[in-house]
Amino acid sequence: MAVTAVRTIAITFSGDIQATNSLPAAPNGVAPGSITIHSLAAGDNTITLPGGGSTPQGATIIPPSGNTQALTLKGVGGDTGIRIHKTDPTVVTFDSTALPANIVINAAGIVTGMRIIWT
Numbered sequence: 182m183a184v185t186a187v188r189t190i191a192i193t194f195s196g197d198i199q200a201t202n203s204l205p206a207a208p209n210g211v212a213p214g215s216i217t218i219h220s221l222a223a224g225d226n227t228i229t230l231p232g233g234g235s236t237p238q239g240a241t242i243i244p245p246s247g248n249t250q251a252l253t254l255k256g257v258g259g260d261t262g263i264r265i266h267k268t269d270p271t272v273v274t275f276d277s278t279a280l281p282a283n284i285v286i287n288a289a290g291i292v293t294g295m296r297i298i299w300t
Contacts, residue, residue: 184214186300188239190272206274209238213299221250221288221295225258229283230275231299239274240284241298251289258285 188206213231230237244252248267255262262285265271275281286295 183210184212184235185210186212186214186238188272188300206239209236209300211236213237215299217297217299219286219295219297221252221286221292223288223290225255225285225287227258227283227285228297230281235299236277236280237275237299238277239272239300241300242271242273242286243296243298244268244292245294248292248295249290250292252292253287255285255287256281260285262287 186209190204190206192202192204194200211234213233213235215231217228217231219226219228230240242254242265244265244267246268250267252265252267253262254265254271254273273284
């Protein structure tokens with residue numbers, strides 16, 4: 182079954198600046214259209230991108246709302262990586278000509294119930 186994903190980022194300002202920006206990404210006609218749930222151990226956790234004929238263009242990483250553990254997104258375990266928010270969603274997009282096989286999320290401690298929406 183073919184899945185088409187269309188991602189849009191909406192940014193709304195209020196207060197001294199009143200504005201809304203809607204930033205659409207290119208549609209993906211071969212999206213996985215899946216949500217995976219992960220339990221992270223302390224340290225590096227390798228997460229494989231979905232396959233099966235699909236090609237994800239993006240991943241929305243959604244930590245559990247009560248998470249208190251530091252999270253670092255990496256390309257591979259040896260990377261320094263970048264610290265991502267403990268509870269806010271993080272969107273990562275991939276270049277389809279250099280699609281990684283996996284991503285690594287380093288957790289400072291156990292994190293249960295982290296969701297990833299693959300688009």
